[in-house]
Amino acid sequence: MGHSPAEVTAVVPARNAERMLPRCLESLSQSGVAEIIVVDGCSTDGTVGLALAAGARVLSDEGRGLPWARTLGVRSSSTRWVLLVDSDVVFGLTGVADLLTELVEGGHDALQAGLESVGGPGYWGQALAHHHRTGRSRLWFGLVATLVDRDLMLGVGFDDSFKSGEDIELRWRMRQSGLRTAVSRRVVVEHRFAADDFEFACDQFLMDGTGLGRMIRKHGWRGARLMLLPAAAAVRGSALSLAQGQPRWLRYYLAFFWYNYAGMARGLAS
Structure with a gap:
């Protein structure tokens, strides 16, 4: 039996992301996911309005941070799979479907898309992109564009004391539990930087x-x-x-x- 993006809810944490968010949400809408949940981090710009205009359901993390925002989004979803997506990511038209197929056929518990980082015209943006494209960390499982079983994710959970590095902490615990995680070589998404x-x-x-x-x-x-x-x-x-x-x-x-x-x-x- 095949699986469809209609069995996937995209969870997008966003804080002051009005510049990045539109392309991210547009790509997710075009991919055919069942629902997009944007978890707002008390933004002071147009993030919430843009998310609502794009047809997303908007929740607030009430300032509790990124791990909590992801947990809230996953808990609020109702599909078998959830796609954790950062607002600086853009999926290709068939990216979600292809990632789901690879996850199921490969027997993975969680699968992150590969990242093609692109920087702005400034030195630091170009340098960040160059490092992300050539560094070994590009092969490390994380949470930038990651598909995972909803119930499994809620069972594993996040350590809310981590305001950053929660992806490394989660990766360690998932591996210790014997779960299979990987980074896709077949599905690659565009990964941008909010500034350069x-x-x-x-x-x-x-x-x-x-x-x-x-x-x-x-x-x-x-x-x-x-x-x-x-x-x-x-x-x-x-x-x-x-x-x-x-x-x-x-x-x-x-x-x-x-x-x-x-x-x-x-x-x-x-």
């Missing part, structure tokens, strides 16, 4: 580092190896940049290194 300036990039680094710090704090010695991740990524990225004759990215990796560890210190202390 230095401030946006640093905020990303700080959030990622804070999430790693909280992971280390929660998991103790088992999480200690995560301390090496930013350094390893910075060294690998710098080496690749030099090998490819692109030394312009070295400034990016220096900032990546510095602000990830600043965030990690914050995560360890909080």
Whole structure:
């Protein structure tokens, strides 16, 4: 028996996402999903109005953060599968159907689409996109565009103490439970960035580092190896940049290194 996107509810957490949201919601509507639920994070821009105009059901996370927003959206859905989608993602016309087919035929419990990151015209946006396209993290299961069984997701749940890094924390627990997670090589979605300036990039680094710090704090010695991740990524990225004759990215990796560890210190202390 085949499966259809009509058995899928898309859950889109969004906060001040009026620039990113329209293309995301349009792509989901065209894919044939049963419903789109936008969970608003107390936006002060036109996010809610745009979501309603696109036909989405809008809920509020009441300022409780991204993990809670995702949980609220999943809990409010009524289909067998849920698609967790960030507002900066754009699916192709058959992307949801193809991802569902791959999940079922491959026997996966959760499957993330592959990401093709695109940056704006500025240096930092281009650097972020370059890093996402060439770094090893592109092969790590996360929650950017992920299809999962609704009841399974509610059973596994999120750790609400993680305001960032909740995808790493969830990945660890799912693997420990013997669940099969993967990143699709067949379905690739467009992944954009909300801004392309230095401030946006640093905020990303700080959030990622804070999430790693909280992971280390929660998991103790088992999480200690995560301390090496930013350094390893910075060294690998710098080496690749030099090998490819692109030394312009070295400034990016220096900032990546510095602000990830600043965030990690914050995560360890909080």
